[in-house]
Amino acid sequence: MTAPRTPSRAPRALVVLSLIGGTLFVLPLLGLLTETPWSRLGSILSDDIVVDALVLSAVTSIAAAVLSALFGVPIAWVLSRLQFRGRAIARAIVTLPMVLPPVVGGAALLFALGRNGLIGGFLNDVTGFSPFSVWGVILANTFVAMPFLILTVEGALNGIDRRHEAAAQTLGATDLEVFRRITLPMIAPSLKAGLLLAWARSLGEFGATITFAGNLQGRTQTLPLAVFVNLQSADREPALAISLILVAISLTVLVSLRDRWWGAR
Amino acid sequence: MRLGGFAVGGLALCLLATSCSARSDDDLVVFGAASLTDVLQAAEEQFEQDNPGIDVVLNLGGSNALREQIRSGADADLFIPADPEIMAEAIAAGDVDGPETAIARNELAIAVPAGNPADVQSLSDFARPELLLGICASAVPCGQLARAAFATSDIDPSLDTEEPDVRSLLAKVAGGELDAGVVYISDVAADPRVELVALKAWEQQSTTYVIAPTSGATNAAAAKRFVDFLQQGEGRSIIQQFGFGSVSR
Known part of the structure; x- marks a missing residue:
């Protein structure tokens, strides 16, 4: 392709529409910034509620992203490489949480893994698992986040040149070696993108978490839950401060990681 | 383009019809x-x-x-x-x-799942760490009243969740996911899957x-x-x- 990167004359209609659309994203940010109690921000940020939620969200969102990769990459590989009956249905089921309202997902998790759920009683007897715990939060986050990773990685697996894998196989590599030494490096950029998407989705997770894991400061109250609960109270300042943190973290990560991983444009 | 036409048409219809807006x-x-x-x-x-x-x-x-x-x-x-x-x-x-x-x-009451499997008898059972227990978040009145009830009866509760409103708390008790929750007395009457455990007179709070x-x-x-x-x-x-x-x- 020899086309210039920047068109010499941008079509006016596209620019106008993009500006109108852009205000939809900029205005709420401005609204949040004007509501923020800037002068007291320091003391609010060191509030127990804020610190507890920040730590919990960091731990659970990273854990969910890692678990999503651990199980999501194999799922993507199976969906991409194996021919089997019901593959379309399987693909729909593992990406369902992207479309499902998270609160429905949370309720469904409770029906399965709550102590009166399908296997919840057994699980609790054997492992002591309770939804009202950090593990409950991680599980809910992984449930909603993993589909983003699966979709991204499966797309990459379908798109790469299969001749490299075939060549390695003819040279005597086992299937697992091919996957580790050829396939995985080839899809690395997409895997990173999937990890980032899954992590971002976890960080913002609300509905499934509060339905499945409840809301307790220091144990299951992540940043979004802390915002929701405190926005309802007479003292809204912690909620506003946390909202600001969420925006700052998300922007920083999205800007810096995008540039590092895909090259600045 | 056909999809765009649909979207614009739908939006126009919506703006015309009162049902979408006012x-x-x-x-x-x-x-x-x-x-x-x-x-x-x-x-x-x-x-x-x-x-x-x-x-x-x-x-x-x-x-x-x-x-x-x-x-x-x-x-x-x-x-x-x-x-x-x-x-x-x-x-x-x-x-x-x-x-x-x-x-x-309205007054506070303890809701327990039908049959009261954890044998909750009073507010002081909320100090039992082995139970799964919930109240409302402090942001809503039922949570403030529950906190006040714990404070006046000198109980340090071992809680597992603070639900954003009384009905989501009731739902978790009714589903058996929690052993007990502090709700309003009227809530207990509203759901046949829960039973009432009355508060002691000195624990009571009302609104x-x-x-x-x-x-x-x-x-x-x-x-x-x-x-x-x-x-x-x-x-x-x-x-x-x-x-x-x-x-x-």
């Missing part, structure tokens, strides 16, 4: 505390039967969240929080027109529901009629049927 003039929009869910639904049915021209529309949720929506200009005619202080603040801020009218009382029209109310006549209905009409007996205490007239 409410009808006959609507009476009531913002009520989550604990009033069933009683207001029953009251709505009766009131609409008695007043065929009026369509009652309910918005039920945490009292502070509803207060916040009214502050932000939500289209409400009547406000019924579960805490008179929230009402007082809304009147002082000019968002609601006083004076308010008291329509019901009063007050109602008043918002300053932006567009349907003042219907609003007045609904308040009268709840205070002295048939609504009063519905309120009692649903396990709420009555207030002296």
Whole structure:
């Protein structure tokens, strides 16, 4: 392709529409910034509620992203490489949480893994698992986040040149070696993108978490839950401060990681 | 392009039709505390039967969240929080027109799943760490009352969740996911899957529901009629049927 990167004359209609659309994203940010109690921000940020939620969200969102990769990459590989009956249905089921309202997902998790759920009683007897715990939060986050990773990685697996894998196989590599030494490096950029998407989705997770894991400061109250609960109270300042943190973290990560991983444009 | 046409056409239709945007003039929009869910639904049915021209529309949720929506200009005619202080603040801020009218009382109670599997007998059982226990978040009145009850009876509760409103707490108890939750006495009556464990007299906390029209109310006549209905009409007996205490007239 020899086309210039920047068109010499941008079509006016596209620019106008993009500006109108852009205000939809900029205005709420401005609204949040004007509501923020800037002068007291320091003391609010060191509030127990804020610190507890920040730590919990960091731990659970990273854990969910890692678990999503651990199980999501194999799922993507199976969906991409194996021919089997019901593959379309399987693909729909593992990406369902992207479309499902998270609160429905949370309720469904409770029906399965709550102590009166399908296997919840057994699980609790054997492992002591309770939804009202950090593990409950991680599980809910992984449930909603993993589909983003699966979709991204499966797309990459379908798109790469299969001749490299075939060549390695003819040279005597086992299937697992091919996957580790050829396939995985080839899809690395997409895997990173999937990890980032899954992590971002976890960080913002609300509905499934509060339905499945409840809301307790220091144990299951992540940043979004802390915002929701405190926005309802007479003292809204912690909620506003946390909202600001969420925006700052998300922007920083999205800007810096995008540039590092895909090259600045 | 065809898809774009659809989108634009749909949007245009939506802007033309009143159903997408504005409410009808006959609507009476009531913002009520989550604990009033069933009683207001029953009251709505009766009131609409008695007043065929009026369509009652309910918005039920945490009292502070509803207060916040009214502050932000939500289209409400009547406000019924579960805490008179929230009402007082809304009147002082000019968002609601006083004076308010008291329509019901409510008390705390412990809800346990049918059969009371964890054998919860009083508020002091909330200190048992092996149980799964919940209250409402401090942001809603039932959470503040529960905290007050623990404080006055000197109990350090071992909690597993603080739910954003009383009905989500009730749902977790009813589903057996929690061993007990501190809710309102009227909530226990509302769900056959839960049983009541009464609080001891010294643990008890109560609240009063007050109602008043918002300053932006567009349907003042219907609003007045609904308040009268709840205070002295048939609504009063519905309120009692649903396990709420009555207030002296």
